[in-house]
Amino acid sequence: MQGLPRISRVTDGRPIADGAAVPRPATVIWATGYRPGLDWIAGLPLDEYGLPVTCRGAVESMPGLFFVGMPFQYALTSALLGGVGRDAGYVVRRIVKR
Numbered sequence: 001m002q003g004l005p006r007i008s009r010v011t012d013g014r015p016i017a018d019g020a021a022v023p024r025p026a027t028v029i030w031a032t033g034y035r036p037g038l039d040w041i042a043g044l045p046l047d048e049y050g051l052p053v054t055c056r057g058a059v060e061s062m063p064g065l066f067f068v069g070m071p072f073q074y075a076l077t078s079a080l081l082g083g084v085g086r087d088a089g090y091v092v093r094r095i096v097k098r
Contacts, residue, residue, distance in 0.1 A: 010040065041065075057091045064098065066091045 005017040015022050038044055038052060045053040045061055052059055052067055056074050059065040068088045069079055077083025 036070075057087055058094055066095065 005020040005022075007015040007022070008018045009016050014024060036051075038046070038050075043062065044059065044065075047053050049071075051070055054060075054067055054070070054073065057067045057070070059067070067073065068091050069084050071079040073079070073087050074090070075083055075086075078087050
């Protein structure tokens, strides 16, 4: 199986890879690393700490946008290995219902 080229940017909600065609995905999982750097998501509501405003990971004002691993996403352990699995399971169930 051949992988996709590196995604260089997002335009109109679609991933763009320089010099390659990218299929329109139904779901995108974007791993941001330890520092999320969410400024590229236009219109994302942020709280006073610069974290996305969510309901257990779902950005209600932007249907289809979800997060996992954010501090206090649901509980104290949400950003830790001991709690992220619980939160990821919840987010996956929400995605499947869509």
